[in-house]
Amino acid sequence: MLLSVYEYVYYAFLHPMWKWMLRRLTGKCELLRITLSVPRGAQRTCNIESSLKHSKIHTLKGLLAEDNVNIDDAVANIMRIKSVSPEIHPQFGPTLRMCLCQICGYRQLISEVESTRRIQYCSENSEHEALLSQLWSKLKPDTQLTARISKQWTEIGFQGDDPMTDFRGMGLLGLQNLVFFATVYTDAARQLLSRSEHPQNGYSFAIVGINITGLAHQLLNSGHLKTHLYNVVHGQPRLEHFHQVYCYLLYEFDKFWFSQETIDIMQFNHVKQKFQKRIVQRLKDKHATLHGALTVGPSNNAASVPL
Incomplete structure (x- = not known):
């Protein structure tokens, strides 16, 4: 309960104020600052996801609720809304695009996994x-x-x-x-x-x-x-x-x-x-991966993604 109250106060009042101050000091929006300062991986993508989730701009916040998001259009819209110049910051578009692919892809994966789970085994199939x-x-x-x-x-x-x-x-x-x-x-x-x-x-x-x-x-x-x-x-x-x-x-x-x-x-x-x-x-460690010592069996020719 206390955590929920803190989150509400933080994202409703403190976070917007902090974003405004940093924008004034650096001349860069929050999304641009994340792509410039946070290395590739879960920390960066989660920060991008959080920024969009708590954005006061309906168009940006709505990206996380849309199905079948056109990633290229979304990147172009964000760059336009946030006034990010591709000439001055050429890395922003590709970096943001990869993060959006991960974010939207994760949501689609949940849907695909759930759809498969709901298919009951049928002996006549x-x-x-x-x-x-x-x-x-x-x-x-x-x-x-x-x-x-x-x-x-x-x-x-x-x-x-x-x-x-x-x-x-x-x-x-x-x-x-x-x-x-x-x-x-x-x-x-x-x-x-x-x-x-x-x-x-x-x-x-x-x-x-x-x-x-x-x-x-x-x-x-x-x-x-x-x-x-x-x-x-x-x-x-x-x-x-x-x-x-x-x-x-x-x-x-x-x-x-x-x-x-x-x-x-x-x-x-x-x-x-x-x-x-x-x-x-x-x-909980944003640098963590689930890597193991599994190796592909000699009798298998299927392609696999390393753990």
Whole structure:
């Protein structure tokens, strides 16, 4: 409550006054000062985003609410409104353009991820079935799946005979994440599957994987992933970048799980909450990235974005 009052007072009174004083002293608007003084990355893009969000100019503030923003038109309008000369400040336009691509792209990524999550797995959809078969073949290449409905699915960490029921919470997104991990990082996925079979401290690989999809989804919607994506994607974040974040989280969660002194599957939610707090704390550093030691498996030819 106190923080909300402070933010209101700051952005309603103190911040505009401070902007006006700096404009008078430097002859530069806030957006121009940010592009000149803040290095490329999450700090710069977040500062640009905050400046637009709290702008008193409706046209600028409205950019963050528009769908399908024409980036080039937006840059031209901002330069005109703020009277920034491209001859005097040639770097401003390209820098602002990249920041707007990141900001608008992040919003579009949220929409795309949510749309995928809402697609429920359907056993009558041949594409869904093909993805599920691909997951099995990548994780268990030497074992033939005897039937579509089979106890064998528990061997890769599903709860019962039909994996379809386990995707209800995260929909097709959960399956796409698992398949991406198993396809792009095949060796790591098989390693985690093997580790998950530990007789005392093991876990259900696929079920945990779907839970990590939920974690990645929360981090995206809350805005925490802006730090990582603004630092590593010099343009529009796409679904593949979200898949890469998922792979990092699943790989790191496995290490975190086995680093706990005493664990069993009944403690899963507690351990996941601790892991989530650690990730959130890391992402509060605007220089942070979610980089790991994952390597592309030798059986895969798909292109990937480095973590």
